[in-house]
Amino acid sequence: MIQPPPQTPQSSRLVLVDTCSLVRLYYTDVKPIAGRTVAQYQIMTLETLANEVRGLASGEAYAWLSVERLNEIHSSIFKLTNAQTTSIETRRKRDQPNWQLSLDAYCQSKGTTPRITSRNDGFALAAAIEHKAILVTDEWPLKWIAENFDYDDGSPIDSLISVDVLALLEQNSVIDDNGRRQTYRSWRMAGESLHAASDRRYWLHFRETAPNAQN
Numbered sequence: 001m002i003q004p005p006p007q008t009p010q011s012s013r014l015v016l017v018d019t020c021s022l023v024r025l026y027y028t029d030v031k032p033i034a035g036r037t038v039a040q041y042q043i044m045t046l047e048t049l050a051n052e053v054r055g056l057a058s059g060e061a062y063a064w065l066s067v068e069r070l071n072e073i074h075s076s077i078f079k080l081t082n083a084q085t086t087s088i089e090t091r092r093k094r095d096q097p098n099w100q101l102s103l104d105a106y107c108q109s110k111g112t113t114p115r116i117t118s119r120n121d122g123f124a125l126a127a128a129i130e131h132k133a134i135l136v137t138d139e140w141p142l143k144w145i146a147e148n149f150d151y152d153d154g155s156p157i158d159s160l161i162s163v164d165v166l167a168l169l170e171q172n173s174v175i176d177d178n179g180r181r182q183t184y185r186s187w188r189m190a191g192e193s194l195h196a197a198s199d200r201r202y203w204l205h206f207r208e209t210a211p212n213a214q215n
Helices: 019-025 047-057 067-075 082-110 119-130 140-148 162-171 177-189 198-206
Strands: 013-017 041-044 134-136
Touching: 013 019, 013 119, 019 047, 019 162, 047 067, 047 119, 082 119, 082 140, 119 134, 119 140, 134 162, 162 177, 162 198, 177 198
Parallel strands: 013 041, 013 134
Antiparallel strands: none
C-alpha cells in the first residue's frame, strides 16, 4: 500500500516519474502535468530523466512534444544539491550491482533473457530511496527491483505504473473519464510499451476493460 504524506497543511509526498512514464503523461491535455501537486502528491522528475525526454523529443516518434512541454518538464525537475547528488550516486554505485544480481537470478529462474538496468534507472531508484519518494515506471526490470527492495526504514519501496497516475489524476478531477480513456487509447495506438499489468490495473481502478488501438 502506498504510504500517504503526513497530514499537515504544507506536506506533500514526492513522486519521481521516469522517462517513458513522463512522456506518457504528456498524452493528456493537462497543462501543466509534471511539477504539479495532486492530492498532496508532488509529481516531479530528475534532471537525468528530463534530459532523456529531450533526447526522445529530437526523434520522429516524439517530435510532437512541443517546446512549451519540454520547458514544463525542465521546470518540474526535483532540484538536488551537490551533496544530495553525491549521496545518491554513492548509493547507486553501492547497491545497483546487488539489484542487478537479484534481477539476473529472477530472470534465470523464469528462463527469460537477463535485462540490464541503466545508470539512470539506478540513479532514479537510489533517489527514490534517499527521499522516500514514490517511483513511477513501466519498465518491468526497474519495477521488479523496486518491489523487491526496501527504503532505509525497512518499509517496501512504493512504486506505480503510468495507469496508476491516470487514476490519481481522475480521482482528483484533473482529468475526466473521457480524457482518461482517450489517453490510454492513445498509448495503445502509439505502441507505447506499457507495463504488462497495465490492462489489469486499468480494470481494478475503473472497472472497465482497457481501451486498445481498435476501440
